[in-house]
């Protein structure tokens with residue numbers, strides 16, 4: 001099982017390296033890693049397991065964060081309608097997005113960042129995404145709200161981008177044009 005010790009922290013070069021397309025069919029090793037990443041999120045959201053293994057709660061986890069350059073990330077969260085989203089996105093792409101932006105008024109955090117970095121992180125309010133599942137199935141989804149924000153946070157990781165790269169340096173809480181806070 002993935003533990004906090006397996007999650008690399010800022011300063012580790014893999015966080016700034018672009019992940020490579022995953023080849024299908026998946027090797028057993030890549031499949032296992034994908035499953036372990038999703039399991040980490042499920043464990044981290046279970047109070048007993050998280051407490052027992054000292055896991056930081058997360059709704060997403062990208063391969064870079066466990067020192068792998070496979071182009072995939074796991075998401076495990078409930079959307080605005082209470083729908084459970086739980087999947088590994090392999091070779092994910094944003095195929096289109098809204099002009100409108102959004103951001104979390106409380107800012108963002110990251111399992112690979114052991115400090116608070118205040119400021120608004122501008123994200124597309126709505127995204128249409130494509131990816132393959134562990135079983136090689138092509139998926140196309142329209143996301144908004146927290147799922148949209150999380151998908152973009154994870155996809156950034158696959159491109160070596162950290163959430164604070166997107167915060168306005170001069171004024172971290174500057175009004176983000178064309179945007180509505182996600183509250």
Ligand SMILES: OCN(O)CCCc1ccccc1
Nearest residue numbers: 058060108109110111150153
């Ligand atoms: O990359 C995953 N991660 O570091 C865990 C937190 C993910 C996250 C996603 C959206 C908004 C805030 C935090």
Ligand code: NI
Nearest residue numbers: 109110111112
């Ligand atoms: Ni992160």
